[in-house]
Amino acid sequence: MIGLEHYLILAALLFSIGLYGALVKRNAVIILMCIEIMLNAVNIMLIAFSRFVVPAMLTGQVFAIFVIVVAAAEAAVGLAIIIAIYRNRQLIDISKINLMKW
Amino acid sequence: MMPYQLFWGIFLLPLLSFVIIALFIRPFVKPESKVAGYITIAAILTSFALSVWGLITVLAAPGHEVAVPAISWAVIGDLRINVGIMVDALTVVMLVVVTGVSSMVQIYSQGYMQGDPGYHRYYAAMSLFTMSMLGLVLANNILFMFVFWELVGLCSYLLIGFWFHKPSAANAAKKAFLVTRLGDFGFLAGLLALYRAAGTFDISQLHAMAIAGTLGGAALTWAAIGLFAGAAGKSAQFPLHVWLPDAMEGPTPVSALIHAATMVAAGVFLVARMFPLFVGSPEALTTVATVGAITAIFAASMGLVMHDIKRVVAYSTISQLGYMMLGLGAAGIVVAHEGHVTLEVAKAATAIGMFHLFNHAFFKALLFLGAGSVNHATGTFDMRLMGGLRKVMPWTYTTFLLAALSLAGIWPLAGFWSKDEILLTALEARPALFVLAIITVFMTAFYIFRALFLTFSGEYRGGAVPEHGSTAHASHGAGHDAHGPAKPHESSKVMVVPLVLLAIPAVVSGFWNVTGGFSAFFGHGETRGFIEGLFEPLTHPLPWGALALALLGIFLAYAMYSKKWVSAEKIGSRFKPFYTLFYHKYWMDELYEGVIVKKTLVNGFFALLQKIDSKGVDGAVNGIARGAIAGGRSLRRAQTGQLQLYGLFIGIGILAIVIFVFMIG
Numbered sequence: 001m002i003g004l005e006h007y008l009i010l011a012a013l014l015f016s017i018g019l020y021g022a023l024v025k026r027n028a029v030i031i032l033m034c035i036e037i038m039l040n041a042v043n044i045m046l047i048a049f050s051r052f053v054v055p056a057m058l059t060g061q062v063f064a065i066f067v068i069v070v071a072a073a074e075a076a077v078g079l080a081i082i083i084a085i086y087r088n089r090q091l092i093d094i095s096k097i098n099l100m101k102w
Numbered sequence: 103m104m105p106y107q108l109f110w111g112i113f114l115l116p117l118l119s120f121v122i123i124a125l126f127i128r129p130f131v132k133p134e135s136k137v138a139g140y141i142t143i144a145a146i147l148t149s150f151a152l153s154v155w156g157l158i159t160v161l162a163a164p165g166h167e168v169a170v171p172a173i174s175w176a177v178i179g180d181l182r183i184n185v186g187i188m189v190d191a192l193t194v195v196m197l198v199v200v201t202g203v204s205s206m207v208q209i210y211s212q213g214y215m216q217g218d219p220g221y222h223r224y225y226a227a228m229s230l231f232t233m234s235m236l237g238l239v240l241a242n243n244i245l246f247m248f249v250f251w252e253l254v255g256l257c258s259y260l261l262i263g264f265w266f267h268k269p270s271a272a273n274a275a276k277k278a279f280l281v282t283r284l285g286d287f288g289f290l291a292g293l294l295a296l297y298r299a300a301g302t303f304d305i306s307q308l309h310a311m312a313i314a315g316t317l318g319g320a321a322l323t324w325a326a327i328g329l330f331a332g333a334a335g336k337s338a339q340f341p342l343h344v345w346l347p348d349a350m351e352g353p354t355p356v357s358a359l360i361h362a363a364t365m366v367a368a369g370v371f372l373v374a375r376m377f378p379l380f381v382g383s384p385e386a387l388t389t390v391a392t393v394g395a396i397t398a399i400f401a402a403s404m405g406l407v408m409h410d411i412k413r414v415v416a417y418s419t420i421s422q423l424g425y426m427m428l429g430l431g432a433a434g435i436v437v438a439h440e441g442h443v444t445l446e447v448a449k450a451a452t453a454i455g456m457f458h459l460f461n462h463a464f465f466k467a468l469l470f471l472g473a474g475s476v477n478h479a480t481g482t483f484d485m486r487l488m489g490g491l492r493k494v495m496p497w498t499y500t501t502f503l504l505a506a507l508s509l510a511g512i513w514p515l516a517g518f519w520s521k522d523e524i525l526l527t528a529l530e531a532r533p534a535l536f537v538l539a540i541i542t543v544f545m546t547a548f549y550i551f552r553a554l555f556l557t558f559s560g561e562y563r564g565g566a567v568p569e570h571g572s573t574a575h576a577s578h579g580a581g582h583d584a585h586g587p588a589k590p591h592e593s594s595k596v597m598v599v600p601l602v603l604l605a606i607p608a609v610v611s612g613f614w615n616v617t618g619g620f621s622a623f624f625g626h627g628e629t630r631g632f633i634e635g636l637f638e639p640l641t642h643p644l645p646w647g648a649l650a651l652a653l654l655g656i657f658l659a660y661a662m663y664s665k666k667w668v669s670a671e672k673i674g675s676r677f678k679p680f681y682t683l684f685y686h687k688y689w690m691d692e693l694y695e696g697v698i699v700k701k702t703l704v705n706g707f708f709a710l711l712q713k714i715d716s717k718g719v720d721g722a723v724n725g726i727a728r729g730a731i732a733g734g735r736s737l738r739r740a741q742t743g744q745l746q747l748y749g750l751f752i753g754i755g756i757l758a759i760v761i762f763v764f765m766i767g
Contacts, residue, residue, distance in 0.1 A: 023750045031746075094746070101743040 007048035014041035028082045028092040032075060039071045104152070104159040106170045109189055112152045112197060113236045119145035120229035128222040138225040139212045146208055146232055150201035157194045166191045166623060172242065188242030188305060191623045192449070195456060196239040196371055199463045202607070203363040204232045206600040210471055211355040213596035214478065220264060224353070227264070231257035235364050239371065244293055245303040247372070251289065251332070254365045255282050261360060262352040274348040281345040285335015289372075292328020295321060296379075309378040313445045318382050326379050326386035329372060330393075337369025337423045340397040344690055346420055347404075350412040350483075354474030357412060362419050362470050363463035370426040370459050374452040381434050381448045388532075391431025395528070395535035397424030400688075402545035406552070407674075407684045410483045411473045414553045415466070418509065421542060422462050428539060429455035429524035432531035439531075446625045453624035454527055457615055458520035465508040465516060465608035469550075471601055472502035476557055478597070479590035485553060490562040494590050497598045499558050501605040506554050508608050510547035510652045513645070514636060516612030522645050523615070529644065543648050547655030555663035562590065 014037055021034030043064040050060020086092050123138045131137060160166055172186030187193075208228060215224050234253035241247040256279075263275030297303060299321040300311050311317040333339070338346035349361050360366070373380060373390060380386050398421045405417030433451040437443055475498045476491060477483055492499045508515040511522070521543065528536040592598065614620045616635040630638070639645040661667045674681045686692075 019749075019753060023746045023753065095744070098743060 004048060004052040007044060011041045011045040011048065014044065026093050026095050028094050031094065032078045032082070036071055036075060039067055043067055104155045106168055108152055109156060109170055109187055109240065112149045112156065112201070113233065113240055115145040115149045116229045116233040116236065120226055120233055123222055123226040123229060128226060131222070133219055133221050134217070136212065138222045139208065142225045142229050143205065143208045143212070145229065146201060146205045149236070150205045153194065153197040153201045156189065157198050160189060160191060160194045161623065166625060183245065183303070184243065185246065186242040187240040191625065192374055192452065192456060193239055195460055197236065199460055200232065200235050200239060200364050203463050203467045204359055206604050207355045207359040207467065207471070210597050210600040213594045214355050214474055215353065224264060227257055227260045228359070231261065231360060235368070238368055242305055243303045244296065244305055244308065248289060248293055251336070251368065252286065254368060255279065255286065255336070258349070258360050258365055261356040262349045264352055264356065268351070271351040274351040278345040278349045281342055282335040285332045285342050288328040288331025288335070292325045292332065295325040295328060299325065305375065308376070309445055312379045312382045313443065313448065317379070322379060323383040323385050326376070326383050327389055329376055330386060330390055333369030333372045334393060335369070337366050337427070338420045339369070339393050339424060339427060340400050341690070343397060343401060343420045344694060347413050347416045350410070350416050354412065354470060354477060357416070358467045358470030358474070361416065362466040366419060366423055367459050367463065370423060370430065370455060373427065373430050374456050377430065377434065377452045378445055378448040381438055381443050381451065384435070384438055387431050387434040387438060391428050391435060391532060391535055394424045394427025394431055395538040397421065398428060398542045399538045399545070402542045402549065403684050404687050405549040406545060407681060409486055411476065411485050411553055411557060412470070412483050414549055415469045415473055418546065418550060419466055421546065422458070422466065425521065425524055425539065426455045426458045426462070428528055428535060429458055432524070432527040432535065435531040436527060450621065450625040453621040454523045456624070457620050458524060461508070461516040461520045461611050464604055464611050465505040468501055468505040468601065468604040468608050469509065471604065472498050472505065475593045475597055475601065478593050485556040487563050488557045489560040490558070491590055492558040495592045497592060497601060501601040502554060502558070504605050505608050506550045509550050510656060511543060511648060512652060513639070513649060514612070515609055516607070519612035519615055522639055522648065525648055526644060540648065540651065544651040544655045547652040548659050551656045551659035552663050555659055559664045
């Protein structure tokens with residue numbers, strides 16, 4: 001029987017993978033993808049809690065849909081920025097995008 | 103009987119003319135217009151008429167004083183400052199001198215300054231000066247006196263530097279301002295010391311306290327010496343005399359008014375005004391008398407060798423101011439020696455010095471105006487380029503001669519009477535100072551007649567040298583260009599009439615005290631018949647001695663410079679060391695400028711201060727800033743700008759908090 005714990009472990013794993021990627025990767029597109037992974041980990045958790053703790057209500061699911069909308073918007077803006085940078089500099093390595101530093 | 107309100111008018115009229123000229127005439131009227139001069143002359147003549155009326159009123163008043171109610175001006179805590187005027191014998195004598203000489207000088211200026219581009223500015227400054235001087239004389243409060251004191255200093259600065267495009271004039275103005283400032287510092291210190299000791303600025307109260315003895319001892323001595331330092335600066339007493347000869351860079355009428363008759367006499371007036379304080383302190387009196395006597399002989403010795411006619415007269419002024427100080431100090435010593443000084447006695451003791459001031463103002467202003475008239479004709483002040491002007495300038499010559507005789511102290515002209523009294527008092531008080539004064543009598547007669555003979559007798563020596571002359575000539579206004587220096591001629595009527603008018607008091611002003619009237623006016627002494635008084639000095643040996651010395655001086659000048667029996671050059675080379683010493687003014691300018699200002703102050707003390715400032719103070723400030731910058735530079739390395747690193751730390755932080763909460767919980 002798959003219980004709440006399994007979902008939570010999956011969500012925690014996914015979140016950790018996403019966090020790790022977001023913190024260590026240099027490719028801006030991969031960082032963006034990792035952020036999406038973290039958001040989806042949160043979605044899994046929201047729905048799992050909703051399903052197991054308050055089954056009669058759909059609050060978690062509704063909230064997850066909002067998160068998906070925000071994630072889509074975020075992806076659109078983020079990709080647009082990345083494309084703009086790429087057009088200027090021909091690179092998306094964030095460790096090299098450091099004009100404002102010091 | 104003059105209503106007391108009119109005494110305010112004496113002071114306010116020149117102020118009014120200043121305001122009108124400065125605010126309305128100068129911006130809106132063409133510089134060729136003479137209206138500014140007419141306004142000033144009208145104001146000052148009215149003031150003069152009021153002053154004479156005031157003199158008559160005070161002469162008739164009981165105790166020779168007129169009470170004028172004061173106006174309350176400011177109350178700061180316990181400090182109540184009233185605006186008031188003090189009208190006594192001293193005041194009205196000064197009023198008559200200031201307004202009388204001033205009106206003559208303003209009329210003369212109409213001719214002298216004609217066509218100068220700064221004509222309005224000139225009259226504005228002259229009006230302001232007259233106002234300040236009258237305020238200084240009238241003030242019943244030493245604080246206000248100080249304010250006007252500084253105002254006359256400012257006007258003097260403005261007028262010495264009137265032709266400010268000439269570097270020498272600008273420098274002379276600065277020098278005058280700074281040197282007198284040095285003395286004024288003493289005045290301010292003395293004033294504050296007085297307030298500390300007495301708690302009031304009111305002159306009558308200070309007098310009363312000094313006489314009663316509540317104000318005395320070291321505090322009084324230091325306050326009096328501080329006041330005297332201010333007086334020495336203004337009256338060009340040794341060692342602060344260096345500014346006055348240079349002040350001759352200003353227009354000649356300015357020299358006549360400010361640097362001969364009025365402002366330089368302000369120092370003498372200050373000592374006379376505060377005389378009850380000086381009488382309370384023998385040390386201060388000795389200082390006044392000694393400095394006066396030294397100044398008298400010191401300045402006279404330099405006057406012997408100057409080539410510039412105005413400078414001769416300027417050194418003569420310093421010397422005569424020294425006489426006045428000597429007269430005041432010696433009279434004070436005599437009075438203090440007799441014991442039990444009352445206010446009346448102290449005030450009366452000023453009569454001797456003030457009488458010389460009164461006489462000197464007229465004949466010295468006349469000498470200056472005469473020198474200006476000569477300059478007008480020849481385009482130069484250098485006596486080596488003059489000569490033979492007696493025939494072409496009879497009026498100037500006659501008036502100059504009268505003034506010179508008066509200055510030399512020839513009986514029965516004005517200078518004789520006051521100088522005689524000073525010598526007599528000095529002999530009684532301090533015989534050593536008397537010796538200095540009597541030698542000065544000889545020097546005075548010699549230098550002024552040397553100037554007279556060099557200028558007026560012999561052959562004309564060509565006036566201004568063309569290339570040098572053109573600058574000297576252009577320097578005092580376009581109006582003079584019409585008069586070629588090649589052919590000297592008598593000055594216009596507007597300049598001659600004041601000369602003649604001033605010659606009258608230069609001759610007769612001394613007669614006031616022939617009857618003892620002047621001394622009695624100051625509150626002491628019995629009067630006598632005029633004829634009796636006129637010949638009375640001739641029954642004593644001292645006046646004969648002084649007269650003989652003066653005549654000897656005149657004769658020597660005549661022999662050397664008119665008849666040339668004795669060659670001046672030969673005498674000059676015989677006494678070479680003295681000649682060099684006098685000619686270089688005892689190297690006082692070099693001492694002040696080179697040794698004191700440049701070496702000691704600029705290169706020594708100021709350089710040290712500069713070093714402390716740049717190394718110490720600035721070093722500390724810059725060090726702190728540099729430390730902050732260095733700290734910031736190393737700390738900002740922590741701010742990588744790398745969001746991922748921030749995220750890592752946020753993550754670690756959250757993790758730490760979570761673990762912590764779990765451990766506690």
